[in-house]
Amino acid sequence: MRILISGASGLLGLNLALEACGEHEVYGVVNHHKLYQPPFTVLQCDLTSDQTRRQILEQVSPHWVIHCAALADLEVCEANPPLAKKLNTDLPAKLAEDVSKGGACLLHVSTDAVFDGLRGDYTEDDQPHPLSVYAQTKLAGEQAVFAAHPDPLVVRVNFYGWSLSGKRSLAEFFFNNLQTGKETPGFHDVYFCPLLANDLAQILFRMMELNLSGLYHVVAPQPISKYEFGIQLAQAFGFDPSLIRPVSVLQAGLRAARSPNMTLSIAKLQKVFPDPLPEINAGLQRFVSLYKEGYPERLKAMNAAS
Numbered sequence: 001m002r003i004l005i006s007g008a009s010g011l012l013g014l015n016l017a018l019e020a021c022g023e024h025e026v027y028g029v030v031n032h033h034k035l036y037q038p039p040f041t042v043l044q045c046d047l048t049s050d051q052t053r054r055q056i057l058e059q060v061s062p063h064w065v066i067h068c069a070a071l072a073d074l075e076v077c078e079a080n081p082p083l084a085k086k087l088n089t090d091l092p093a094k095l096a097e098d099v100s101k102g103g104a105c106l107l108h109v110s111t112d113a114v115f116d117g118l119r120g121d122y123t124e125d126d127q128p129h130p131l132s133v134y135a136q137t138k139l140a141g142e143q144a145v146f147a148a149h150p151d152p153l154v155v156r157v158n159f160y161g162w163s164l165s166g167k168r169s170l171a172e173f174f175f176n177n178l179q180t181g182k183e184t185p186g187f188h189d190v191y192f193c194p195l196l197a198n199d200l201a202q203i204l205f206r207m208m209e210l211n212l213s214g215l216y217h218v219v220a221p222q223p224i225s226k227y228e229f230g231i232q233l234a235q236a237f238g239f240d241p242s243l244i245r246p247v248s249v250l251q252a253g254l255r256a257a258r259s260p261n262m263t264l265s266i267a268k269l270q271k272v273f274p275d276p277l278p279e280i281n282a283g284l285q286r287f288v289s290l291y292k293e294g295y296p297e298r299l300k301a302m303n304a305a306s
Helices: 011-020 050-060 074-079 081-102 133-148 170-179 197-209 226-237 267-272 280-292 295-301
Strands: 002-006 025-030 041-044 064-067 105-111 153-157 184-187 214-218 244-247
Touching: 002 011, 002 050, 011 025, 011 197, 050 081, 064 081, 074 081, 074 133, 081 105, 081 133, 105 133, 105 197, 133 153, 153 197, 170 184, 170 226, 170 280, 184 226, 197 214, 197 280, 214 267, 226 244, 226 280, 280 295
Parallel strands: 002 025, 002 064, 025 041, 064 105, 105 153, 153 214, 184 244
Antiparallel strands: none
């Protein structure tokens, strides 16, 4: 299968490409962040250019396009709403239209942040209520994709993993601080259902093989607070869990509003998916195993900016 992945230097995009390139023909699109000798074909371009985007799609002629590229920094989105709209709403709309014309299947990656988090355990039928510019533009992106492509697969996710810079995910934040014995804050009042990016990649490929379409929540099967996630990560690595200090998200001084309960129901996916989704502890154990195998160093070696 020929797969085109946007945002291939990002946390999810890079792990997706690496998980896929053993079995599939993978083309990864990057913009500013070059990759050094990755085991898949890299195309450096700006997908917001109509001409460039269409040329890439025509050149690759993919069976599937996985759209991971986004402006995911909530604080940057809050400070620059026009840029957030351009990357999180307008680009998915244009890409979906072009992919539809070419006849390829489309997987669009969205976020659990589209809900206000007042209760949690949201289903795909629940009405979103995004609080931040990031969440608002991502929800508008979902809606634009459904309007532009006849049968897309849209997934709302939450994930962590090893990244190109080593500083992109919450798990890396905890790891980097704990490794040096630094006391680290963890939000005790923010709940989520994070999946390891490598596990999420395998689930998404299976969903593609099953030819699923429509909207699905794809997260871990149980909720956890960000504080408790830090505790479990510390325990998995053998770090001192007492270094994790419980704090409230309200004390963090963040510009963008955060949903306190981002937990999602995966009942819809479980009805059609043949395997159970990995639990949080299993994901953390694999996160540790990847570290011991030198996976983070492999990623850093691909970082042309380092």
